[in-house]
Amino acid sequence: MSGKSPTRARSAVTLEQALRHGPFDRALRAALERRELSLESLQRRLRADGYSISLAALSYWQRGLRRPERPESLRIVMAVEGILELPRASLVALLGPPRPRGRRAADGGPPEFTDLLGPSTGLTRVLDGVDAAVNLGFQHIGMQGDLWLGEDRSWYLERVRRVVTARQDHADRFVALHIPDVPGQTAPVLRPISGCRLGRVQADPESGFQAAELVFDHVLASGHPHVFEYEYIPSGPASGIDRYQHASRQPVRQIALRTHFDPRALPARCRHVAQRPGTSAPRHVTDLPVSASGTANIVVLDSAPGLEGFRWEWD
Structure with missing residues (x-):
């Protein structure tokens, strides 16, 4: 039959x-x-x-x-x-008639990564191989990032902890995008720590952009929270950087960033900078104190889509 x-x-x-x-x-x-x-x-x-x-x-x-x-x-x-x-x-x-276009379009959709980071063929290439839209299926509760630098002014570790809540059933992954700090920087090695494992990874050797899937250790139902951690280790020369920043296409309830300088190599000046979609350069938010142990902190509540981070000067 x-x-x-x-x-x-x-x-x-x-x-x-x-x-x-x-x-x-x-x-x-x-x-x-x-x-x-x-x-x-x-x-x-x-x-x-x-x-x-x-x-x-x-x-x-x-x-x-x-x-x-x-x-x-x-x-x-x-x-x-x-x-x-x-x-x-x-x-x-x-589909019906076209919607109004432009930054104030009626659909109120999130900005593209290119709106935050500027046009880049490297960025386009890495995003073409993974579904970065899965990140829009979460409410972003918290993001904590720590960057450690050595006495030679190079970074040797970045650790990220995220807290999200699923907006829909069957949420099972997040795409982490790594932004190169200086031109020509090679894409780092990503290592999951807890709450996730590594899926597909797309890296562009020329630009240093990298997009990687972090597959959760269990599938989330709508409304369920999840905490996961991962870290980056440089895969090549990592000296000469003067910034540490994170980009988000959605609001984040709390962003907490820390940069850990070596006490023997403190910057001459450290600033909190922010950039919103459609603007050409980050704006100076405030000067930041660096402790004797070498730590500078940023905490932002109810952060709007855009870039948040540090800029510093060595001399």
Whole structure:
């Protein structure tokens, strides 16, 4: 006796309802589920057909964080319809009229990493291989970062501790992005400490950018908190840096950063700097004292998306 399995039958009903009533992201998810196709597989099929799109962009569409509006994006959506064996224009019809564009767009979506860090082919390359949009599925409760420097003014360890709460079921990973401190810096080695293990890692040797998946040791349900820690160790020359900063596309309830200078090599001046999306340079927030033991601290509550960190001068 032949016929659809109960799971496939339910999937077909869900897809039919989603194509009829929308929204676009729900229909796309249902179509992918029916075809048992991952976003990575969809991206490969699109590229084989001559369409270039990042994994992050596809993930934004599927999660409802962004929607395709530009002519090239709409052509890709029509190609997706063919790959997923959907009626022609069935997904396009769910998009409706374009939304207002610009920094104050009505969708209120998070800024892109390029809005925070500036355009970089290296950044684009590392984000193309991992789904950084998974980070938007969390409420960011806390981030604590510590950087240690030696007497020769080089850094030898960075340790990060994060506290997040899942916004949706099945949350199981976070993408850690490492920003090079100086041009030509090689990407460091990432080591999980607790609450996670290492997944896919994308590094760009030319720019020093690195994006790495940290897979949690258990899957989170919506509303569940998780604490995880990891550290970076330099894989090449690490001297001459004059900054330590973290970027976030979402608000963070508490950011606590510490830089640990060697007491025999204290900076002449240390500052707290911050930068918001769309601005060209960080602004000076305040001068920071450095203790006799070599530690400087920053604590920011209810931090807005952007960069928070240190800048210092050696002489």
